[in-house]
Amino acid sequence: MAVALSRLGAFAHRHRLPVIVVWLVLLVGGGAGAATLAGETSSSFSIPGQESTTALERIGEEFGARGEGATARVVVAAPDGETLTTPENAGAVSALVAELGGLPGVVSATNPLDPAAPSVNQQQDTAYSTVTYAAAPGEVTPEQQDALLAALDDARDTGFTVEASGEATQQAPHVGGPTEVIGVVVALVVLAVTYGSLAVAGMNLLTAIVGVGIGVLGVTIATGFIDLSSTTPTLAAMLGLAVGIDYALFIVTRYRQELRAGSDVGTAIATAVGTAGSAVVTAGLTVVIALAGLFVVGIPFLTQMGVAAALTVVIAVLVALTLVPAVLSYLGHRALPRRQRDAAKAATVGDGVPTGGRGFLAGWARTVTHQRVLSLLLTIAALGVISIPFFSMQTTLVQTPGEDSTQARAQELLAEGFGAGFNGPITILFDGDDAAGAAAAASTSITELDDVELVPPPVPNADGSAALLTVIPQSGPTDPGTEQLVADLRTQLADLAGVQASVTGQTAVSVDVARSLDEALPVYLALVVGLALVLLVLVFRSLLVPLVGVLGFLLTIGASLGATVAVFQWGWLADAVNLDTTGPLISLTPILVIGILFGLAMDYQIFLVSRMHEAHSSGANPMDAIRTGFRQAAPVVVAAALIMFSVFAGFVPAGEATIKSIAFALATGIVFDAFVVRMVLVPAALALLGDKAWWLPRWLSWLPALDVEGAALEKAAPAHGRHREPVGAPS
Incomplete structure (x- = not known):
């Protein structure tokens, strides 16, 4: 692989202008395609084939628009001391309902004071109108949402308190806010300090932006043809930008080392792509395995997220292997700080890459390997203590709105007027002969279940073949009591004669998705860990090194x-991350964090340990190999981790609940993995293992060697001959 990649790097060097033009054409073409072909994203999450999802589809068939369109609840509260049923207030409510019914995209708006179907509390001071849109959940446009909010502002002028909640009011996460820009700026500063050159840092960042831009634009184009989650482009951007910057960093760092060792520009590019590029391919492959492996969960929207992010990572790898060498070809020796250029041009091949034996990181490596037992125990104890809250983790798909949002105020009004469970109603669909009678009979026994607050009369469809029964819990939608009530309802309704009863609604969908994700998590973890172990065994030709990395x-x-x-x-520390409300984590968080962090953790394992393996293969004893490899690779890993942390942390304060918890988990995970596990635990464990760390059983000796360190290039060097660049070449 190293030889093939070195030839690719040499090709990019010789044909630098066409390579750059091709990538720019792809970027411009992606922008044009996104502007003309993009569709709407969806913020709804469901699993085809589950009871709750299937029942929702049948509700759409049996009850028409009632079950298909996205809905918003417009909550109206009378001024203090008044009721909504006075003639003046009732007229104002009717006028509001008429305005809501005429909004863009709205199919119907119910009147809460309609005697046939009232939706007003017993005190008659709080009521709600159900506004149904033609668009499916997650597909209400921002313009339609703005029109709804404008109608609320008009209604407040009458003295009412008016707020709105529901799926039709949820906004899609955005990409490119000010905090994300701050993260990118911090990444640029880290690059500038690492390189000692703002121009090289800018080049690194720009090539990464080209890659992530093409990836995200491709995802945006796909929204015009398939239904994608609104989280998908943000996730692809967050991960693509982070790995794009890091992968370019590894190539550029090795290129600069080769220049300082006396190689000419062309040879330095070929060697950098053949060596660091091999590690980039291997690292990128682990990320792709972890993301594409999400298909085993069997949840389409999660598979789409994983595939989209994986394709963005693939583009980042291709950019690092082709666009970065092409740009480096134009920079030549200008990729080095000015004070190093003359020395690099005068250096003789064979002088070796300067590594330095002193400095903070060299001292760090000596301390960790000398105090290996203490370092290992302290690392395990510290991370173990921080892991304790994990065992009380709760997950849900019900997003808690921001504290100062209209959605949060609407839910508060509903909880005060109707009870906490009114924000998480459970719907039961009855199908079969005399469905309405069966629903009415079942409601009597349902009211006796724990956590049931209210069971309104059932609503039949036009021909009486189906009926809907709504159950209002006592607890809120994210409360464990509500989750238990869903299970109790299914148990009680499992054996009805002549009628099929299905428990559904957004609360039941959330419970089903969370349960499916929890059940799939061990299978997914076993798959990605198993595949990555195989890959790492091929890279390091060792069993214990991959095992240490995975543990x-x-x-x-x-x-x-x-x-x-x-x-x-x-x-804890909620204000530090601009957190409005606390509650269960979004169901997607654990499995996505595991998938993404696993790939990134193996990146650091490969980049750090491959230099140790290279030193050991060259004849160094285990302790010297660890310290030499650490000294060479740790500065790059530190810079890469700081960049990853900056990019992920930039998505934390933005406010979208779905992305916020994922970005926070990734940012903290990068800190724990890079600076604790890879910089302390791994060198300490390898020092403790000694020669046994590189042991491979004889019965596995047939395994192919991936040659991440580029040993094949050293063997091929005499044949190819390292030469000086001809006159007129970029320098």
Whole structure:
């Protein structure tokens, strides 16, 4: 692989202008395609084939628009001391309903004071209108949402308190806010300090932006042809930008080392792509395995997220292997700080890459390997303590709105007027002969269940073949009591004669998705860990080194999710991350964090340990190999981790609940993995293992060697001959 990649790097060097033009054409073409072909994204999450999802589809068939369109609840509260039923207030409510019914995209708006179907509380001071849109959940446009909010502002002028909640009011996450820009700026500063050159740092960042831009634009184009979650483009952008910057960093760093060792520009590019590029391909492959492996969960929207992010990572790898070398070809020796250029041009091939034996990181490596037992025990103990909150983690798909949002105020009004469970109603669909009679009979026994507050009369469809029964819990939609009520209802309704009863609604969908994700998590973890172990065994030709890396990752995951639970569920340091409300984590968080962090953790394992393996293969004893490899690779890993942290942390304060917890878990996971597991646990464990770390059983000696360190290039060097660049070449 190293030889093939070195030839690719040499090709990019010789044909630098066409390579750059091709990437720019792809970027411009992607922008044009996104502007003309993009469709709407969806913020709804469901699993085809589950009871709750199937029942929702049948409701759409049996009850028409009632079950198909997205809905919003417009809550109206009378001024203090008044009721909504006075003639003047009732007229104002009717006028509001008429205005709501005429809004863009709205199919119908119910009148809460209609005697046939009232939706007003017993005190008659709080009521709600159900506004139904033609668009499906998650597909209400921003313009339609703005029109609804404008109608609320008009209604407030009458003295009413008017707020709105529901799926039709949920806004899609955005990409490119000010906090994300701050993260990118911090990444640029880290690059500038690492390189000692603002121009090279800018080049690194720009090539990464080209890659992530093409990836996100491709995802945007796909929304015009398939139904994608609104989280998908944001996730692809967050991950693509982080790995794009890091992968370019690894190539550029090796290129600069080769220049300082006396290689000419062309040879330095070929060697950098053949060596660091091999590690980039291997690292990118682990990320792709982890993301594409989400298909085993069997949830389409999660598979789409994983595939979209994986394709963005593939583009980042291709950019690092082709566009970055092409740009480096134009920079030549200008990729080095000015004070190093003359020395690099005068250096003789064979002088070796300067590594330095002193400095903070060299001292760090000596301390960790000398105090290996203490370092190992302290690392495990510290991460273990941080992992404790993980064991009380709760998940849900019900997003808690921001504290100062109209959705939060609407839910508060409903809870005060109707009870906490009114914000998470459970719907039961009865299908069969005399469905309405069966629903009425079942309602009597349902009211006796724990956590049931109210069971209104059933609503039959036009021909009486189906009926809907609404159950209002006593507890809120994210309360464990409501989840238990869904299970109790299914148990009680399992054996009805002549009628099929299905428990559904957004609360039941959330419970089903959370349960499916929890059940799929061990299978998914086993798959990605197993595949990555095989890959790492091929890279390092060792059993214990991959095992140490994977066990360290498990500590990373525990600490990352533990810290996330402590902040987002328990409320610790909530103000530090601009958290409005606390509650269960979004159901997607654990499995996505595990998938993404696993790939990134293996990146650091490969980049750090491959240099140790290279030194050991060259004849160094185990302790010297660890310290030499650490000294060479640790500065790059530190810079890469700081960049990853900056990019992910930039998505934390933005305010979207779905992305916020995922970004926080990734940012903290990067800190734990790079600076604790890879910089302390791994070198300490390898020092403790000694020569045994590189042991491979004889019966596995037939395995192919991936040659991440580029040993094949050293063997081929005499044949190819390192030469000086001809006159007129970029320098």
